[in-house]
Amino acid sequence: MNIEKFNDSAEILKVLAHPARIALVKFMIEKGPTNVTSLYEELEAPQSTVSQHLSKLKTAKIISGTRKGLEIYYEIKDERVEPILNAMINA
Numbered sequence: 598m599n600i601e602k603f604n605d606s607a608e609i610l611k612v613l614a615h616p617a618r619i620a621l622v623k624f625m626i627e628k629g630p631t632n633v634t635s636l637y638e639e640l641e642a643p644q645s646t647v648s649q650h651l652s653k654l655k656t657a658k659i660i661s662g663t664r665k666g667l668e669i670y671y672e673i674k675d676e677r678v679e680p681i682l683n684a685m686i687n688a
Contacts (some may be wrong), residue, residue, distance in 0.1 A: 609677065612657040617642065618650050619682065625660065626679050630670040 613619055617640060624639050625631050637647040651671060654660045661674040673679065 608657060609659065609675065609681065612653055612659060613681070615650070617646070618654060621647070621650055621654065622659065622673065622678060622682055623686070625671060625673050626682065630663065630672040632668045632670050636671070
């Protein structure tokens with residue numbers, strides 16, 4: 598078996614392996630494109646903490662950000678994330 602083909606899946610799971618990132622991704626799945634203010638209010642965490650988690654999700658290409666005026670709206674970019682998250686939460 599060629600284990601290399603599982604690298605992408607393993608990387609997604611590594612990035613999602615933090616409760617705050619799971620919560621952020623779940624919120625974006627439910628609400629659609631969301632700004633940082635909504636995310637840190639939902640998470641009840643400092644903006645800097647949320648920004649660090651968003652950065653990790655962006656680096657892994659799980660989310661993307663689109664600038665609208667002065668704000669950036671984040672949304673799920675990788676379609677594989679929603680079924681993975683649903684499986685983990687509903688298990």
